Amino acid sequence: MRSWWRVLGVLAVMGALSLGAWAAKLVVIGPWSGDEAKPFEAVLAAFTDKTGIEVEYRVMRSEDLGKVLPAQFSAGMAPGDVIFTAWGWWVKKFADHMVDLGPQVADVPFGFLTPIVVEGRTVGIPYAVWVKPGFWYRKSFFDAHDLRAPSSWEDFLALLARIEAVPGIEKAAASGDEVGWPLSDTVEHFILAYGGVNMFLGLTEGTIKWTSPAVRAVFADHIIPYLQYASEPIEWTSAKDLWWQGKYGIYFMGNWLTGMVEDPADLGVFALPGAKAVTGGTDYIFVPKYTKNVADAAKLVEFLMSKEGQEIRAAGGGKLAIRTDISPEAYPPAERALIQALQGFVIVPDMDDTIGGEWQAAFWDQLKLLWVKPDALDDVLRVLDEKYPKG
């Protein structure tokens, strides 16, 4: 009997200790894992060094958060103290459950992406910027086969044909897929290049129909001819590996790619000829009202948005700082080159992350269909119009 009491006593002490340790830690939830998470973890480590506040980082994608949080919010709970999501539309919908972070970012010089403010409360803070600058290629591959970045649409098609003629190449362009989002990025780039910024913004705001002749022409005249040279959708990290190994010549992806390849110095990138704008986006930070560590969470947000915090993040590569006062010198060479390449481009917010909701899922899914069935174009455009949020 005595030994039972001993065991229970030890368990109680262990439980209390672990609860104490858990309670003292700030829980941060973000979408990045593996190599992509390392630069962010370096920022968290710097925060802990500076403040002594322990932080535990957990990985959860926006999709998963979207399932978990509504129920938790209804119960007055939250799985983390500081949470990141790429879905700005979602943050707006659930703004009532979030802490006002206005004071923490009052002095931050934001660029093209600004905080989400609902009824005067700053509920979502854009953190680090990613841009989708265009098609990435390996400089060594282009040099070996005497290939050059194109300067016109005809040039682009000729480049695709030349890449496809290289022995060992399966298709000229790799098409990454997760739930469809890398395809949506590619399509948005084509719309910006051959429909223009006004068409892009009109589609985002719902003032232009997907079935309108001008939009259809972008698909029919540019996207579908490109699809002849594009692979079927492949899980995006596998597609990255296959492209890097030389099965494909070019790969459309966001700038986080620089943090995911063995040799970022071998990377080159070009936008579609004629493009004057590229899409960009961010992951929004929010603090749920139900966290017990609001003060510490606010301190972390303040640090993440500080010049110091942003410089540490910038140094890790893969993302650009949200603050406009971060010098290009703070970045690794690949990002410096990217910043140089983006000179003269307008950056517009990513379309599907802005619209969100069921339309976003439909957009991704319909593009997966278009990629393997280009003759379904009219059906695809019709569904995109039907699914656009009403009101």
Place this chain on the structure above:
Amino acid sequence: MGLLLIALFVIYPSVRTLWLSLFDKEGFAGVSNFIDLFRDREIVDFGRFLSREPPWGALLHNLVWTVIHLPLTVGLGLVLAVVFSKVKSWWVGLARGAIYLGIVTPLIVGGVIIRFLFEKHAGLVPQVLGALGAGAPWSAGWTAYPETALLALVIGSVWLWTGFSMVLHSAGLSTIDRELYEAAQIDGASEWAQFRHITLPLLRPVTLVVAAMTFLWELKIFDIVYVATMGGPGGASNVLALEMYFSAFRELDPYRASAIATLITLFSLPVGYWFARRRLGR
């Protein structure tokens, strides 16, 4: 106590879901949510069904899934159980373990396995079919094409569920009196005759339970679709439970989601009723 828990965790949520399904954003809507569901191409698209490749609508995809999956898993489980009970060899345990692995594999993991099993570069199935001379989509990524996405999920789910059928049938086989077979052998009955006139009739109650459980499993299928295809491409592998998820968590429309949930419950009610009658011995 048991009744209280059932009331709290089963009856209340069910009634609440049914209640919600009768409303929309404006207020009480009667059965209009249900009427809208049957008019929605994402739920039923008879216009395309059998004349063109999927999408045919989530409900018809569930139906197609059931028509292929139910006889395959129940039949395969029965056949495997009988074969494994007769063959005495070292590989029997191994094969039984491999098949049983399907039901202890979390469905999320099962979905990932299906995705890669049918993937163009990593997948065994397209590689083998490609080597045999088949063209796209059979030698390409099955989950990327509307013609093959649903089929890939159904085939994958056969592996994931056959173990269940096999285990229950094996348990049923062990309860059949050996003397029946001995008597049949003395009378000169062939293996097939023994199977047809002894095994099959005596296993009937087990087979019916397996069929009923399988049907319920097919109605609520979600995880593997979510992971492997997210219902795509173009809705070609969408199912009712995933459509319910999209309504609830992407469209943030609890009323439509509740109507779909109610629909799934209505489809499962006859099976539940049959189970209840069996329990009561009627």
